[in-house]
Structures are given as C-alpha cells and as structure tokens.
Amino acid sequence: MNIYICVGSSCHLKGSYNIINLMKEALEKNSLSDKVNVSAAFCLGRCTDGVTIKVDDEIITGVSPDNFNDIFDKYVLKGNL
C-alpha cells in the first residue's frame, strides 16, 4: 500500500508535518511500517480542503489530528485487512 501526504503550501500550513508524524506512529503501532510506503507529495490539487492525503488511488481531504484515527482505521487498516 502506498500513502502520499501532501506537503504543498496550503496543506503544510494546515499541519502536514503533524499528519506525517501521526501516520508514522500509527503504522508503527500497528506493525505496518514495512507493508506501507509513506511518501510526501507536492500538491495533490485539493488545496482548499487540506490536509490532503492519498491512499493508493483514493484521495482523502481535510485530515486533521482530530479525525486522524478514524481516517486511519477507515482507509488504512480496513484496506489492509
């Protein structure tokens, strides 16, 4: 599985840095670090609703530390099962 986290200007200002760290932690906690590739991406084209991430081909917008766990469960864990 490939996950891209947008680090373009808008998403950066909305907290990409935190989302990257949360993502790395969450993958580690679930022992998925070697099964999932996390990369940064330059502008996924959804600047108005950042932070934007892409899980394989699916784009998810509006990711924040508040909803991170739900999104992680819904898209990453479920996708992995």
Add this chain to the structure above:
Amino acid sequence: MNNLWTDTGYVSINKNGEQLCGDKVEIIGTADDCLTLVLADGLGSGVKANILSTLTSKILCTMIDAGMSIEDCVDTIVKTLPVCQVRKVAYSTFTIIHIEHNDTARIIQFDNPNVIFLRDGKSVDYPIVSRMIGDKTVLESTVSLQLDDTFIAMSDGAIYAGVGKTLNFGWQRENIVDFSEAIFDWSMSAKTISTMIVDECNSLYEGEPGDDTTIACVKIKKRNPVNLMIGPPSDPKDVNMMMNLFFSKEGAKIVCGGTTSTLAAQFLGKPVNTSIDYCDPEIPPIAYVEGIDLVTEGVITISRVVEYAKAYLSSNDISAPWANRKDGAAQIAQMLFEKATDINFFVGKAINPAHQNPNLPINFGIKIRLIQELAECLEKMGKHIKVSYF
C-alpha cells in the same frame, strides 16, 4: 567582458559597549566594469569615529570611482574632515581596492594593516610603492588578477584581537594570513571569508571587542548563472513557452512551488519524488526531479529565504544560520547567496484559488512582493538580477 566576476563582502563588529561602529566600508559599482571598495577606520570610537570613517569612505569611494587621482582624494579629505576638539587632529585610516574589468586591481593603503592577497589560496607578496602625499605615507600597488584571487582588508581591531585576554600581542597579521589560508576554499563567498575571520576575532576578544573590528574581502570568481522559477504562467497556454525558456538557460535550475514543479516535471517527462523529511518543521520538504537542481515548495520557503537575505545584508550579522542547514530555504540561500553571480527569476502570475483564503498568509500579492524583495536583496549583494513575468 570576460567570464570573471568581482565578489565583495564585509562584516564589522563594534567595540564593546558602542552602538556605532567607527569602521566603515563603502562599495560603488558592483557591475561588470569597475568596482571600488573603501574601508576606513576613524580615530577613536563611537560617534566621532563613525563620522570620520563615513566621510572618508564616501569621499574616497566616489572620487576614485570617478577616476580622480589619489592626491586629489587625500587633499579633499584633509580639508573636509572635522578636527577633533580633544585630540586636535582629523584622522582616519583607509584601504582602497579598485578593480578594473575584473582583471586589474589597484590597492591604495594608508595606515591600516596591509591587505592580505591570496592567490590559489596561498598568501603572496605583492609589490608596494610608498609615496608621500602631504605628510601622509600612502602605499600603492597594482596586481594583475586571476580567477580566485582574494584580497582581505582589515581595520586594526582585527590584529589587536585578544590583546591582554587570550593572546599577549594580539592576533597578528601573520596569524590572520595563516587562518585565511586554512579556511580558504574556492567556492566560498567574500562575505563568508569576512564572516569567518571576524567571528574568530570576536572569540579571541571573548565576545567583548576592545576595538571596532572590520574585515572586507574582494574575491574574483567565475560567473555562475542560476535560474529560479516560481508559479505557473497566468495563461495556461504559456506553460510550454515558459518551460522552454527556463530550461534552455545556462546554469543551475531551482523550481519553487508544488504546481510549478509538477508542470516542470511533466515538461521533462520525469516523476516528482517528494522527500518526507521535514529538516525544519516550518519549511515544507524538498522534492527531487531529474534535470532540476533543486525543487522546493513556494511561498513559505521563499519568505524564509528573504529573511535570510536581510540578515545576510546587515553588516553585523555573523551567524548565517542557513549555511549548514538542509531545508529548502537554506539550500536556496546557499545557491543564491554563495554561488550565484547572475540570477534569472521566472515568475508565473497564475493565481492559486486555494491561496486566496484570507486565513492563509500566502496570497498572490505576497508572492510577487516576496520575489521583488528577494531580487532587491540580491542586487544589494552585488549580483545581476533579471526578473521575467509570465
């Protein structure tokens, strides 16, 4: 015009407790043909010294640049400088370095420590002719220049560094020669050399300089163009034209901005590999595209570069926080401040609707203003700047 470039840089630190520096460096004509640099050190310290050195450097620089003789210059200074009420003299030492066509240097010195001349990184003696003008002994030299030739001028604060503190006799000229040879590296800018020497003086003084201390450096470099593109063109039809012009330019290429780098990568037919490493949590990570030397985010990165540029231009800054960092802004600063001599900006005027959100500090006007500010700063560093809008 030959392929050479005269790079200049200087740094001063004030005598402990003084708000004004009694040393002054003046530079005129950071262009192709002629360049004049004057370092003056006024008698005493504080306000008086500052006035003496400011007058001396300004008068000398203007007159020498206009091609007037050194006799006339000295005569003007003697008749102009205000006489100190306490000491009953009007006095300021000076060093003049005048470069013509980047191939000949004329050095005129009066009572400052002698200029250090480095060729291929080693100190070399140069012929000095001594001449009396009025009651003053002035030293004159002419040197034919080669690539990487470096002149280091200093005020006497440098050679007194550490007297009575860390050293018995101060940091003498031969010690400064050894130090300059040891740090010399062809890629270093004149400003970096000055900064490193002044920094060493400051630590010998244990952070409390006993005198105003100034190093001014002139270095002959090879011209090195760098091209920086930021923002897509306002009309999407112009993307190919803009990319064609940009990639046909000689020299290193920097692309700033997410959309812009995506377009550039499409033009080159290469993928964008974005790094996930936040070297600095405030600056978005850089990316890699084959064929582009540096790919960064846009406005946030550039606004940090502008901050670095302003600090770099202040003559008292010896920190240069960007010099050793790896984030995008620091890497741009290294390329533009240290290496580049001619910089071409390709600025696209497309408006990113997402950036017009009033809650975001990155709207369109800010981008254009940042580039203008950066261009002004780089011009003050003596670089040739061309800004094209698309």
